[in-house]
Amino acid sequence: MKNRFDDKVVVVTGGTSGIGLATAKAFAAEGASVFITGRRQDALDAxxxxxxxxxxxxxxxxxxxxxxxxxxxxxxxxxxxxxxxxANAGGGEMAPLGAITEEHYAKTFDTNVKGVLFTVQKALPLLKDGASVILTASTTSISGTPAFSVYSATKAAVRNFARNWILDLKDRHIRVNAISPGVTETAGLDELFGGGAQAQGTKDFLATLIPAGRVGQPDEIAQAVLFLASNEASFVNGVELFVDGGQAQI
Structure with a gap:
């Protein structure tokens, strides 16, 4: 079977760990020439x-x-x-209303909104007509999470980029879709949840709220990204694809 991404050029931002790394590996395994970004050289080399x-x-x-x-x-x-x-690079930290600082706000919006915006805009001169753009949103964009309002707001903005950009880019037939992972087993999530036993306990609790009965794996998100990027999704445009074990649907 021919690899779906033979001779394709793929850019994955935030590709050194978690979902980004799994997705870059999946694209490379299917024949793509992949470019990844990361902020730390040691993580990039690994x-x-x-x-x-x-x-x-x-x-x-x-x-x-x-x-x-x-x-x-x-x-x-x-x-x-x-x-x-x-356009996957992003992140966030917990901060309840009353403890949100200007620094927290600026850092989260710069990374998750400004970064996504200009990653795509600056790609436009190089993007092939008929190209595919996938944005990493989150289930938090449609559901409340304590102490996570700033992050959630950034992901709602990302989701709406997809809705609007398909209109801006329709003459070039460039598809833009958002992928919204649920709770996914990544190092970043462990850090967010406090690491070690505390993080595991939080994930175990959250798994009880997910119809699939478990948290997701980065490879599962990666395969959904590859679908959106592939010809199989040629008539899929502007959607938010939830890959969350059903949590956001109940």
């Missing part, structure tokens, strides 16, 4: 070894426009066009 295949790492913070420029400069050194952009 990810490149795990991914294998035709993969290039570019160190950078996607909240910084100059770093986004460096990413696309690196792509242009090897390729004339991009087929897929997975």
């Amino acid at each position: 990810a490149l070894k795990q991914i294998g295949g035709r993969v290039t790492g570019v160190r950078g913070d996607m909240a910084k426009l100059t770093d986004i420029d460096c990413l696309y400069d690196a792509v242009q050194q090897k390729h004339a066009e991009i087929d897929v952009v997975f």
Whole structure:
């Protein structure tokens, strides 16, 4: 069977761990030339070894426009066009209303909203007509989470980027979709939940709220991203695809 992404050029931001790393590995395994970003060189080097295949790492913070420029400069050194952009870089921290600082607000919105916006906008000159753009949103965009309002607001913004950008890009037939993972087994989630036994206890509790009876795995999110990027999803545009074991549907 022919690999779906043979000779395709794919950009994955935040590709050094968790969902981004799993997705970069999946694209590379299906023949793509993959470019990943990460803020730490050691993590970037480790990810490149795990991914294998035709993969290039570019160190950078996607909240910084100059770093986004460096990413696309690196792509242009090897390729004339991009087929897929997975704008995945993001993150967040807990802060209840009453304890939210300007720094917390700015950091979260810069990473999750500004970074996604300019990652896609600066890709436009290189994006092939008919390309696919996938944005990482979250189930938090439609459900309340204590002490997580700023992060949740950023993901609601990301989801609405997809709705609007399909109109801006319709003449180029570029599809834009959002993927909304639920609770997923990643190092970032463990850190958010306090690590160790505390994190495991939180995940175990959350698993009881998920119809599938467990938390998700990064590879499961990755396969959904590849579907949205593939020709099989050629008539899927502007959607929010929940990959959450059913939690957001009840």
